[in-house]
Amino acid sequence: MLDADNLFLQKTDELFQCGQFCAVFINPCIFHTGLFVLQPSKMVFNDMIHEIEIGRENQDGADQGFIGGHFPDLLDRPMFHPTLNGTQLQGSYRLPLGYQMDASYYYLKLHWSVPCGPNSVITFPGAPWLKPWYWWSWPVLPLGIQWHEQRRLTVGYGAEMIAVLIQSIFYLGIIAVTRLARPNLSKLCYRHDDSKSALLLRTGLKLIAIWSILAAYTVPFFVIPCTVHPLVGWSLYLLGSFSLSCITVNAFLLPMLPVLVPWVGILGALLVMAYPWYNDGVVRAMAVFTYAFCASPALWMALVKIKCSLHVSLEREGFLPKISESTAPAGSNKLY
Numbered sequence: 001m002l003d004a005d006n007l008f009l010q011k012t013d014e015l016f017q018c019g020q021f022c023a024v025f026i027n028p029c030i031f032h033t034g035l036f037v038l039q040p041s042k043m044v045f046n047d048m049i050h051e052i053e054i055g056r057e058n059q060d061g062a063d064q065g066f067i068g069g070h071f072p073d074l075l076d077r078p079m080f081h082p083t084l085n086g087t088q089l090q091g092s093y094r095l096p097l098g099y100q101m102d103a104s105y106y107y108l109k110l111h112w113s114v115p116c117g118p119n120s121v122i123t124f125p126g127a128p129w130l131k132p133w134y135w136w137s138w139p140v141l142p143l144g145i146q147w148h149e150q151r152r153l154t155v156g157y158g159a160e161m162i163a164v165l166i167q168s169i170f171y172l173g174i175i176a177v178t179r180l181a182r183p184n185l186s187k188l189c190y191r192h193d194d195s196k197s198a199l200l201l202r203t204g205l206k207l208i209a210i211w212s213i214l215a216a217y218t219v220p221f222f223v224i225p226c227t228v229h230p231l232v233g234w235s236l237y238l239l240g241s242f243s244l245s246c247i248t249v250n251a252f253l254l255p256m257l258p259v260l261v262p263w264v265g266i267l268g269a270l271l272v273m274a275y276p277w278y279n280d281g282v283v284r285a286m287a288v289f290t291y292a293f294c295a296s297p298a299l300w301m302a303l304v305k306i307k308c309s310l311h312v313s314l315e316r317e318g319f320l321p322k323i324s325e326s327t328a329p330a331g332s333n334k335l336y
Helices: 013-017 042-053 063-070 103-109 144-153 158-180 196-223 230-252 256-274 281-313
Strands: 006-008 021-024 032-038 092-095 121-123
Touching: 006 144, 032 063, 032 092, 032 121, 042 063, 103 121, 103 281, 144 230, 158 196, 158 230, 196 230, 196 256, 196 281, 230 256, 256 281
Parallel strands: 021 092
Antiparallel strands: 006 121, 021 032
């Protein structure tokens, strides 16, 4: 029996020599049900059905607690060692940790150190939204790239690439249109209007501008196919967020650089996490923390710059239409 989040590094045919039940103890006291060997047995099946009918207590309410409660003495069983002649063993056995290497063990040292048993299978327990088949799981979790390498060599990505191609063309079209339609700020007039209706309109437009920037960095994330290769997924995300940011820049006459500071920050974070030559996971975590600490002031300054730019751009005659038929104030002047 296998969970979907198992990554096989080599063949495990020797497990067919195991007895009636074999499993790995990732937890020192409770075996893990992500991979176990179970010989079909009508007696075992009937016993499990009976336990469900009588409502026997389950430690965690899931398969882990139920199966663990049905084989409570596995911890006292001998370790499984495959026979040289391929003879089928009898009874229950503990499997070496190499058959269920928890990915979290890798992240501490950034290499495997499992001397007991063959290093055959990696398992990815943890948050469901960080499973290795999702494109955003790498480089947050470095082992995700191994999962996608196995998929590339077997199933491939043909099913998702059509959607990726369509989105790429769409984003490139947006970039081309926004570059051609960039307004000429030198031809816009500055007009100050302190009327209540104008102030309300400016406030509403400022909120729309801020939400537009946030949408530019969130919408592409949710429309990318979830299981594409991480390199394709992140590239498409950066392309999409850049193109939607261009729309916001054009619509609200904002400077390009402050709006793209989060874009540059995300790209930098990906490069810091993907750097392959860290000594261990602690050094990697400290590098990511240091980068986030150093990038925070730049993000804050960009936000302040955007706020100031919005204040100026919303008072340009070419952007904010006249609310009433009153003439422009005498203090209006041309910006060149």
